[in-house]
Amino acid sequence: MANRTAAPKPVSLKRFPGLATGAAFFFVYLYLPILFVVFLSFNENRIATIWTGFTFDWYPLVLGNADVLRAAQNSLIVATFASVIATMAATLAALAMTQGRAMRRQEVVNGSLALPLLIPEIVTAVATLIFFVAIGMPLGLLTITAAHTVFCIPFAYLPIRARLEGMDPSLREAAFDLYANERQAFFRVTLPLLWPGILSGLLLAFIVSLDNFVITFFVSGPGSTTLPVYIYGMIRTGVTPEVNAVSALLLLVSLVLVTVALLLSRRET
Amino acid sequence: MAENIAIDLRAVSKVFGSGPDEVRALDAVSLQIRDGEFFTLLGPSGCGKTTLLRLLAGFEQPTQGEIRLHGQELSGLPPFRRPVNTVFQSYALFPHMTVAQNVSFGLEMQGTSKAEIGRRVDEMLELVKLAGYGRRKPAQLSGGQQQRVALARALANRPKVLLLDEPLSALDLKLRKEMQIELKRLQNDTGITFVFVTHDQEEALTMSDRLVVMDSGKALQIGSPREIYEHPENRFVADFIGETNLLVARVDSADGESGTFRLPSGARVQGRSRDGLSAGAEVTLALRPERAELSDDPDAPLRGRIENVVYFGTDTLYQVSVNEVGLFRVRSQNVNGGMAAAGIGSTVGISFAPDAIQVLRD
Ligand SMILES: Nc1ncnc2c1ncn2[C@@H]1O[C@H](COP(=O)(O)OP(=O)(O)O)[C@@H](O)[C@H]1O
Ligand SMILES: [Mg+2]
Numbered sequence: 001m002a003n004r005t006a007a008p009k010p011v012s013l014k015r016f017p018g019l020a021t022g023a024a025f026f027f028v029y030l031y032l033p034i035l036f037v038v039f040l041s042f043n044e045n046r047i048a049t050i051w052t053g054f055t056f057d058w059y060p061l062v063l064g065n066a067d068v069l070r071a072a073q074n075s076l077i078v079a080t081f082a083s084v085i086a087t088m089a090a091t092l093a094a095l096a097m098t099q100g101r102a103m104r105r106q107e108v109v110n111g112s113l114a115l116p117l118l119i120p121e122i123v124t125a126v127a128t129l130i131f132f133v134a135i136g137m138p139l140g141l142l143t144i145t146a147a148h149t150v151f152c153i154p155f156a157y158l159p160i161r162a163r164l165e166g167m168d169p170s171l172r173e174a175a176f177d178l179y180a181n182e183r184q185a186f187f188r189v190t191l192p193l194l195w196p197g198i199l200s201g202l203l204l205a206f207i208v209s210l211d212n213f214v215i216t217f218f219v220s221g222p223g224s225t226t227l228p229v230y231i232y233g234m235i236r237t238g239v240t241p242e243v244n245a246v247s248a249l250l251l252l253v254s255l256v257l258v259t260v261a262l263l264l265s266r267r268e269t
Numbered sequence: 270m271a272e273n274i275a276i277d278l279r280a281v282s283k284v285f286g287s288g289p290d291e292v293r294a295l296d297a298v299s300l301q302i303r304d305g306e307f308f309t310l311l312g313p314s315g316c317g318k319t320t321l322l323r324l325l326a327g328f329e330q331p332t333q334g335e336i337r338l339h340g341q342e343l344s345g346l347p348p349f350r351r352p353v354n355t356v357f358q359s360y361a362l363f364p365h366m367t368v369a370q371n372v373s374f375g376l377e378m379q380g381t382s383k384a385e386i387g388r389r390v391d392e393m394l395e396l397v398k399l400a401g402y403g404r405r406k407p408a409q410l411s412g413g414q415q416q417r418v419a420l421a422r423a424l425a426n427r428p429k430v431l432l433l434d435e436p437l438s439a440l441d442l443k444l445r446k447e448m449q450i451e452l453k454r455l456q457n458d459t460g461i462t463f464v465f466v467t468h469d470q471e472e473a474l475t476m477s478d479r480l481v482v483m484d485s486g487k488a489l490q491i492g493s494p495r496e497i498y499e500h501p502e503n504r505f506v507a508d509f510i511g512e513t514n515l516l517v518a519r520v521d522s523a524d525g526e527s528g529t530f531r532l533p534s535g536a537r538v539q540g541r542s543r544d545g546l547s548a549g550a551e552v553t554l555a556l557r558p559e560r561a562e563l564s565d566d567p568d569a570p571l572r573g574r575i576e577n578v579v580y581f582g583t584d585t586l587y588q589v590s591v592n593e594v595g596l597f598r599v600r601s602q603n604v605n606g607g608m609a610a611a612g613i614g615s616t617v618g619i620s621f622a623p624d625a626i627q628v629l630r631d
Pocket of ligand 1: 285286292293294312313314315316317318319320
């Protein structure tokens with residue numbers, strides 16, 4: 001009698017032969033090269049691929065390199081401006097989508113906001129470059145920031161919109177019911193509840209901007225080199241432990257930011 | 270008497286969408302809610318109760334008709350300018366604020382002084398028996414406690430009218446009964462007009478001063494619980510509220526007060542009549558099971574065979590199969606130790622007093 005009421009057992013994925021091996025292979029495939037770079041950044045030998053012993057020396061060396069620092073500074077300036085502007089635009093778009101009257105065109109707007117994620121980056125890069133040249137804008141930090149702002153918007157939009165959609169619409173109505181006008185309802189109720197989503201969108205946009213290479217490479221000018229572009233320049237003279245160290249640092253920053261963004265977007269209301 | 274009317278709805282309609290997607294959520298609803306009464310909107314899911322409440326709160330605007338609050342026309346007035354507060358079905362407590370901050374929100378928005386806010390918040394938490402809970406966050410409270418916070422938050426503003434959308438539907442039975450009593454007490458203590466929404470007929474009967482029964486966007490009948498239960502005007506109301514037996518009959522003779530009706534069995538019965546009945550017309554009669562009784566009288570208007578006997582503790586239900594009528598239900602009080610008056614299979618008569626018969630309009 002007991003098994004009549006027992007819930008049917010869910011199909012266990014573990015039963016498929018070879019699945020665990022496949023998954024393990026996939027993870028190794030995905031992360032081994034990255035781990036390798038981090039590992040080699042501690043290599044004492046000047047020739048990056050020949051391991052002779054452990055050292056921390058490359059890190060102070062890299063952090064004392066004026067060119068690296070300038071590139072890092074450029075990256076931070078661009079990422080800060082681009083992610084802040086993109087996040088503001090994304091927040092407004094998400095608010096308009098969930099609280100405005102544009103409900104009918106939801107799919108179209110969502111689609112067109114997500115489309116840039118699917119357009120080949122090289123196409124966007126070439127198009128952006130042609131655009132700047134056509135309007136006669138000199139290439140530099142300004143053009144990089146403008147280009148970054150554009151591709152950052154969909155990344156900032158996704159977590160903000162997810163947050164808004166998970167929000168009980170009657171909260172806003174409750175604010176109105178309790179004598180708050182539009183502005184008060186927004187600043188006292190909607191914004192505080194949306195805040196984790198906005199922060200998480202901001203961090204994602206920041207990382208995407210920080211790590212971008214292709215578009216930046218096309219629209220940067222002399223003196224406006226960002227860190228990924230600088231690393232590319234370094235690597236043309238051979239893979240050195242410095243390159244590995246800079247890469248490892250960039251990876252560390254990105255990982256920290258992604259983790260914070262994830263934690264924020266998961267946080268309960 | 271106009272000053273006694275809190276809410277006056279005049280032929281209010283609300284249509285959502287257009288073309289093939291058009292939904293008429295409210296269809297020419299006219300009703301008046303008196304100042305200080307506990308008024309209930311009762312009806313099945315989708316009949317337009319929430320829509321009516323949202324029109325009163327100002328979240329929606331009527332497509333047609335007008336709504337007056339103490340004589341003031343409400344149309345065009347945004348929710349934050351209406352002296353009306355809502356207890357939402359989901360409670361809608363602000364999760365990022367403490368209980369005290371939730372309760373003080375409305376007062377703050379109205380620019381009440383700090384000292385007065387502090388005093389009023391304490392008073393409200395006291396009123397809903399949550400004194401000492403001010404610093405908690407809503408997530409740290411049980412469902413019943415959140416419900417009380419929602420009440421305190423709305424009542425703190427001393428609204429002219431309090432709107433409650435199925436506030437008890439998320440609570441379990443025991444808590445629900447407690448909160449029913451609690452709500453009645455709050456309404457008595459504050460004297461505020463309550464407009465209460467429920468789809469539970471028992472809740473509506475026990476709590477309301479008056480109620481409206483709604484179906485498909487229409488207000489079918491308005492009255493006190495007693496009027497609605499004892500004198501349902503149409504088939505929907507008779508069926509939706511409590512149990513009822515429906516009998517098809519022909520009018521023999523009728524004046525405004527009473528009439529004689531001929532049942533399919535040929536028997537003639539007396540009953541309360543209503544205006545506009547002419548001899549020969551076909552009507553539906555409603556008869557509550559507890560107003561009918563089993564009888565040995567060979568001249569009883571209905572006769573049938575007992576199909577089933579169900580013991581309910583306080584009363585016993587007899588299901589009697591009557592020719593030309595179908596299954597007829599009779600409930601009798603168990604005053605003599607609950608021994609069944611007749612067993613399954615026996616043939617019995619069914620009789621009733623003339624004022625137990627109610628003529629329906631459709
Ligand atoms: N915003 C809306 N848009 C379209 N249809 C709606 C909307 N709100 C309610 N309705 C429709 O109006 C009818 C009445 O709904 P509602 O007032 O919520 O009923 P109840 O609260 O009695 O269950 C339903 O058919 C519902 O689908
Ligand atoms: Mg409803």
